[in-house]
Amino acid sequence: MPFEIDAFHLPGLDPRDVDRWERRGYGDDVVLRFPVLDAGVWREVLRRLGTARERALAGRPVGDIVAAVDAAAARLADNDDPLRRTAESALPAITGYSLPMIRLTLDRMAADWRAPVLDRLLTCELGDPRVLDAFTAMPVPRSTVTRRVRALGPDLAFHIFAGNVPGVAVTAVVRALLVKAAVAGKLASGEPLLTVLFARALASVDSELGDCLALTYWPGGHEPLETVAFDAADAVIVYGGEEVVAAVRARTRTEQRLVVYGPRLSCGVIGADALTRGNGPALAYEVARAVAIFDQQGCVSPHVVYVERGGEISPAELARALAEAMAGIQETLPRGRISAAEAAAIHDARATAEFRALSGEPVELFASRDTAFTVIYEENAPFTVSCLNRVVRVVPVDAVDDVERELRPVARYLQTVGVAGVSGARLTSLAERLARAGASRITTFENVPWPPAEWHHDGGEPLRSLLRWVDLEYGD
Amino acid sequence: MLDRAGTLLRGELLERFRAGVDSPIAEDEFNRLALRVFDYQYERNRPYAAYCDRRDRTPASVTHWSQIPAVPTAAFKEVTLVCGKPEDAEAVFRTSGTTRGPERRGRHYVLDLTLYHGSLLPTFAAYVLPDGAELPILSLVPSAAEIPDSSLSHMISVVMDRLGSPKSGYFATVEAGLDIDRLHAALRTHEEAGTPVCIVGTSLAFVHWTDHLLAAGTRFSLAPGSRLMDTGGYKGAAREWSAAEMHERYRTLLGIGPVACVNEYGMTELFSQAYDVALRERVKSLGEAWAISPAGDDAAGVSPRVKRAPPWVRTTVVDPDTLEPVPPGAVGLLRHLDLANLGSVACVQTEDLGRALDDGGFELLGRVAGAAPRGCSIAMDLLLEAAHERRS
Numbered sequence: 001m002p003f004e005i006d007a008f009h010l011p012g013l014d015p016r017d018v019d020r021w022e023r024r025g026y027g028d029d030v031v032l033r034f035p036v037l038d039a040g041v042w043r044e045v046l047r048r049l050g051t052a053r054e055r056a057l058a059g060r061p062v063g064d065i066v067a068a069v070d071a072a073a074a075r076l077a078d079n080d081d082p083l084r085r086t087a088e089s090a091l092p093a094i095t096g097y098s099l100p101m102i103r104l105t106l107d108r109m110a111a112d113w114r115a116p117v118l119d120r121l122l123t124c125e126l127g128d129p130r131v132l133d134a135f136t137a138m139p140v141p142r143s144t145v146t147r148r149v150r151a152l153g154p155d156l157a158f159h160i161f162a163g164n165v166p167g168v169a170v171t172a173v174v175r176a177l178l179v180k181a182a183v184a185g186k187l188a189s190g191e192p193l194l195t196v197l198f199a200r201a202l203a204s205v206d207s208e209l210g211d212c213l214a215l216t217y218w219p220g221g222h223e224p225l226e227t228v229a230f231d232a233a234d235a236v237i238v239y240g241g242e243e244v245v246a247a248v249r250a251r252t253r254t255e256q257r258l259v260v261y262g263p264r265l266s267c268g269v270i271g272a273d274a275l276t277r278g279n280g281p282a283l284a285y286e287v288a289r290a291v292a293i294f295d296q297q298g299c300v301s302p303h304v305v306y307v308e309r310g311g312e313i314s315p316a317e318l319a320r321a322l323a324e325a326m327a328g329i330q331e332t333l334p335r336g337r338i339s340a341a342e343a344a345a346i347h348d349a350r351a352t353a354e355f356r357a358l359s360g361e362p363v364e365l366f367a368s369r370d371t372a373f374t375v376i377y378e379e380n381a382p383f384t385v386s387c388l389n390r391v392v393r394v395v396p397v398d399a400v401d402d403v404e405r406e407l408r409p410v411a412r413y414l415q416t417v418g419v420a421g422v423s424g425a426r427l428t429s430l431a432e433r434l435a436r437a438g439a440s441r442i443t444t445f446e447n448v449p450w451p452p453a454e455w456h457h458d459g460g461e462p463l464r465s466l467l468r469w470v471d472l473e474y475g476d
Numbered sequence: 477m478l479d480r481a482g483t484l485l486r487g488e489l490l491e492r493f494r495a496g497v498d499s500p501i502a503e504d505e506f507n508r509l510a511l512r513v514f515d516y517q518y519e520r521n522r523p524y525a526a527y528c529d530r531r532d533r534t535p536a537s538v539t540h541w542s543q544i545p546a547v548p549t550a551a552f553k554e555v556t557l558v559c560g561k562p563e564d565a566e567a568v569f570r571t572s573g574t575t576r577g578p579e580r581r582g583r584h585y586v587l588d589l590t591l592y593h594g595s596l597l598p599t600f601a602a603y604v605l606p607d608g609a610e611l612p613i614l615s616l617v618p619s620a621a622e623i624p625d626s627s628l629s630h631m632i633s634v635v636m637d638r639l640g641s642p643k644s645g646y647f648a649t650v651e652a653g654l655d656i657d658r659l660h661a662a663l664r665t666h667e668e669a670g671t672p673v674c675i676v677g678t679s680l681a682f683v684h685w686t687d688h689l690l691a692a693g694t695r696f697s698l699a700p701g702s703r704l705m706d707t708g709g710y711k712g713a714a715r716e717w718s719a720a721e722m723h724e725r726y727r728t729l730l731g732i733g734p735v736a737c738v739n740e741y742g743m744t745e746l747f748s749q750a751y752d753v754a755l756r757e758r759v760k761s762l763g764e765a766w767a768i769s770p771a772g773d774d775a776a777g778v779s780p781r782v783k784r785a786p787p788w789v790r791t792t793v794v795d796p797d798t799l800e801p802v803p804p805g806a807v808g809l810l811r812h813l814d815l816a817n818l819g820s821v822a823c824v825q826t827e828d829l830g831r832a833l834d835d836g837g838f839e840l841l842g843r844v845a846g847a848a849p850r851g852c853s854i855a856m857d858l859l860l861e862a863a864h865e866r867r868s
Binding site: 341351355358 | 530548550553797798827829
């Protein structure tokens with residue numbers, strides 16, 4: 001028997017008043033239940049959200065919000081907490097990720113919602129987080145002018161989520177709460193549950209804050225519900241593919257704030273300095289882990305790793321070492337369940353590589369017997385988007401600076417570049433080139449999967465992008 | 477053109493094909509033929525031989541046809557899989573283009589057209605014309621003269637030539653697409669004369685045409701005995717269409733009932749085809765009376781849509797993850813061993829999802845290729861196009 005979970009958080013909605021339910025099955029084990037809302041009920045939910053925000057959120061010191069979020073995160077970080085246990089038992093079926101992957105993701109994500117990290121994020125972006133609570137003196141650099149400034153978030157931020165990486169949506173909700181916005185969220189069918197569990201955790205530590213979140217799922221394109229949310233919100237935050245983003249952009253009003261997190265991809269660059277016999281296995285392990293986490297489905301996950309020639313070990317040798325490391329990671333952090341279509345895409349990529357190798361092209365294939373991992377070494381290859389689920393290409397380059405040219409075709413999608421074996425002036429020069437090529441984040445392979453809370457997410461400022469600033473041009 | 481050994485083997489195969497689709501090939505005979513074909517291909521098809529060597533599956537080690545290595549359809553895009561010189565081919569069929577550009581189209585070299593025709597004609601006759609009718613075949617696909625590298629156009633041209641009545645014809649061109657006026661005029665003529673017809677085309681062409689019929693409010697009531705053959709998926713359409721939806725359109729807009737709608741399962745990489753069995757079975761049980769049964773109430777017994785290939789094809793189902801055979805009746809990827817592929821490679825691994833049935837037929841559950849991947853990083857086609865722009 002599958003177990004059924006209510007995957008919505010709609011304060012004030014009595015389940016007994018719901019006439020129709022939508023049930024979505026995930027594998028044989030889990031069924032998620034969502035109310036089928038009509039526009040009137042949804043409008044009423046959002047109206048109550050506004051009232052709750054006025055009462056409990058708009059005037060609350062940001063420090064209090066941080067404390068409440070921290071307490072909610074603590075529940076999700078606690079292995080014995082019932083909410084955490086629900087997450088661990090349901091998320092593997094919902095997302096397809098293996099249990100070790102889910103546990104790792106929950107631990108790392110929840111750590112980002114803890115108080116010290118949130119304080120760092122607030123300080124990093126705002127300088128003085130008190131601007132969220134009151135007019136706060138902010139010196140104007142190199143001037144005697146004094147002014148006080150205040151930062152105001154939206155009243156209601158309508159979020160449209162996508163993807164199946166657990167925690168991405170929670171981070172978005174946390175950001176909105178920090179700027180004191182109520183959140184209406186259309187959850188992603190790929191992973192709707194964790195955000196709801198977070199909302200329940202928040203409500204358990206602070207019921208008034210819990211009343212400021214309304215989260216549920218409906219099938220995309222439900223015009224009446226979407227219209228209600230677009231009408232009510234003064235900010236829209238959208239995660240999704242090109243089509244969704246374009247559709248949302250088209251219906252956003254001019255005075256409405258729109259924040260877009262569109263499709264992204266990532267890659268790696270390894271300089272010859274790191275390619276020593278001694279360092280090879282450790283380096284291969286870090287790269288393999290960056291590919292393996294989220295089964296390569298994250299926007300941070302590398303699709304291609306460019307490896308400089310001229311090191312003690314060759315790019316092809318690194319590809320082999322990478323495959324060995326992937327085999328090891330399969331033992332501790334197994335690849336999740338994939339669909340027949342995804343498996344077929346992997347066989348397709350392998351067959352393509354293998355037959356190119358057989359016809360004498362400089363291509364080598366290193367792969368598991370099943371579809372668990374695939375490393376394709378390929379010379380002179382244009383940037384090739386991976387079919388995901390741990391299929392990575394290793395492409396040799398004469399010099400790391402050549403990578404800029406390789407990345408040009410995907411510049412507008414580029415996000416993270418993992419770098420190893422490049423330091424000092426070479427690193428700064430490479431970073432300049434990668435920045436021009438479209439990258440918004442350059443980091444170590446170890447950190448690739450886990451951007452810090454204060455990162456310039458896709459080149460933007462996650463908190464400031466939600467804020468409106470007010471200057472009071474009188475000193476204290 | 478096949479070499480001497482190939483011509484000998486072809487002779488034996490053609491003899492088998494001529495025995496027809498109702499003449500089963502016993503397991504040991506199929507095995508003997510398949511191993512000879514494998515041996516032949518291993519000796520002449522170098523990339524395939526290398527592929528087999530890597531798997532330690534060679535004529536020296538393979539004793540049963542199920543051990544013959546299957547080549548994924550993707551391989552046809554990368555290498556020339558032919559038992560001889562590509563320039564000796566009598567035709568070359570290409571898969572339809574993708575966003576990845578023309579150089580990524582699969583190519584299937586036809587060393588010998590007689591073997592191809594020897595397979596396709598008896599099978600089409602058995603499943604689409606099981607009553608032996610000689611009908612006007614009206615094609616929604618341009619002629620082979622216009623697109624010589626389309627295996628579907630080629631097949632329809634051969635079928636029209638050999639099995640159709642003189643009133644057969646093409647109602648589409650590459651330039652202008654479907655010629656709806658001419659098609660409708662022809663159909664009205666046949667409708668009024670009470671002559672049954674056989675309409676053939678891609679599923680996509682049928683969608684576009686029936687969209688037009690719906691919008692224009694045009695209906696046909698084609699003579700009993702009329703039928704159609706559709707084929708292929710819905711790539712490029714706004715959405716997927718279920719067989720039931722299309723059957724409803726065919727019934728209400730054309731007057732062709734579900735039994736008389738024969739879906740073909742074919743691909744560029746295979747020289748033999750599989751078809752829905754429903755029409756053939758109906759004709760077997762009712763004889764000529766099948767056509768008189770009212771179009772509306774013969775949906776029963778049509779589902780599930782069971783498909784069958786001729787006896788010189790063996791279909792197995794493999795696990796999508798490991799590519800090992802699945803237990804009987806389980807769902808997986810279809811793998812076909814087609815003896816008509818003598819001149820290229822006989823065993824082909826598809827990306828089609830299906831289930832094998834006890835009697836040698838199979839149920840097609842969908843084509844999985846091109847499904848959108850999960851994750852937050854993807855705008856696959858756009859990215860592929862972006863990557864391609866650099867090359868061209």
